[in-house]
Amino acid sequence: MATNIKDEPMEVEQVEARILELCLGSVKGVTDQQLQTLIPNISPTQRVTAVNKLLQNGKIDLMKSGSQLVYKVKDPDSTSKVKGGDNQEKLVYQIIEESGNKGIWIRDIRWKSNLLLTQVNKILKSLESKKLIKAVKSVAASKKKVYMLFNLEPDRSVTGGAWYSDQDFEAEFVDILNQQCFKFLEQRLELAADMNVDPAARMNKAYATSLDITKYISELGISKVELSVEDIETILNTLIYDGKVEHTIMATATGQKKLYRAMRQITQSTGLMRTPCGVCPVFKDCKEGGIVSPSTCVYMKDWLDINF
Known part of the structure; x- marks a missing residue:
């Protein structure tokens, strides 16, 4: 009768090799329970001795996955x-x-x-x-x-990115960037208005890409940190919300390009529109005692301080 390989006693080196082989074959690692199941013909002492030797030699790592400890092959550079x-x-x-x-x-x-x-x-x-x-x-x-x-x-x-310094929000820095981005787009609009071309062409000439504006801000040297295009687009979004800038997306051969243009106010807005309530996106949810409340609205307080 042939001898079953699983019933043959294993040397410590063989146990180590088998454990290492199992760890190599599992991306998530192998638990101690799995070792007992997959290598049944060894004693707990043999298993512990082999595992400790592999840990000491830096061949495997002991990690925690959920509530279980698992053995993983060590990354040689980790x-x-x-x-x-x-x-x-x-x-x-x-x-x-x-x-x-x-x-x-x-x-x-x-x-x-x-x-x-x-x-x-x-x-x-x-x-x-x-x-x-x-x-x-x-x-x-x-x-x-x-x-x-x-x-x-x-x-x-x-x-917090470019808008924070030592965990403090740099409101003044953001305001300066806001003003300079709008100034660049205003200048672009004025130059386009002076061009002797048809109205549609003048409008197109007034647009600038976020990359153009990022380069302009970088050349001004007003930022101590390097601002990315995404940072400048965040500032431009605030100008859009304020109704000072509009944007469009143009398809290109390599994808899409965001374009921004300063807006000129054609007519004076009504009194209601000049109040925060006139442009508030959560106006319908605003009520006394609610999460959004007139008495706690910081925008209403700022508006009152400026106008009265």
């Missing part, structure tokens, strides 16, 4: 910078690395690593001292810090 660190330090480093430039909160690090707060704090201080990670304040919460790799530039959702 923790090579954590020299001299123990397995817990390498685990925390990898968790932070996986969060990318959006970072990760300490509570989530604790949950994924299954470590105590004191252990996580100690590891984070060690990694920070080695300049492998950094703590970044998030605009989402003044007291909240997220951790990310030291060489990464934080995502806009963390820093």
Whole structure:
């Protein structure tokens, strides 16, 4: 009778090779329960010894997926910078690395690593001292810090982008950009009006792309940070909401292009339209005691301060 391979005793090296093979074959990793099922002819001691040896040799990683611990094949580049660190330090480093430039909160690090707060704090201080990670304040919460790799530039959702400095909204900077963008479009409109061409051509000449406006703002040198086209389009959108600018989209050979043009007020608006209520998109939901209320409307207060 032939001997079943599953019933043959396995050496420690064979157990290691089998565990490594299973980890390589699973993108999501292998749980301890799966190891017991897939390698039934080894004792718990053999399994633990083989797993610990693979962890010590840096061939696999211990991660947390939901409520379960899983073993994954180690990325050769993922923790090579954590020299001299123990397995817990390498685990925390990898968790932070996986969060990318959006970072990760300490509570989530604790949950994924299954470590105590004191252990996580100690590891984070060690990694920070080695300049492998950094703590970044998030605009989402003044007291909240997220951790990310030291060489990464934080995502806009963390820093707030160009409109924030040390978590404070730069209202004055935004106002200046608003004025300069409108000034550029006004000048474009005036130049187009002086052209000796038909009305349709004059209107087309008054349009400018968001890239044109971005270059203009960049050449002015009024921003300490480099503004992207998306940043300028955000400013242009505020001008559209204010009724100062209109925009259209033109199809091109490579896709679409956004065009913007300053608007001239042909007639004086009525008294109602000059009040915030006249252009308020949630006017019908406005009532005393509601989420939108006349007594708490900041736009109404500003309008009253200016006119009375």
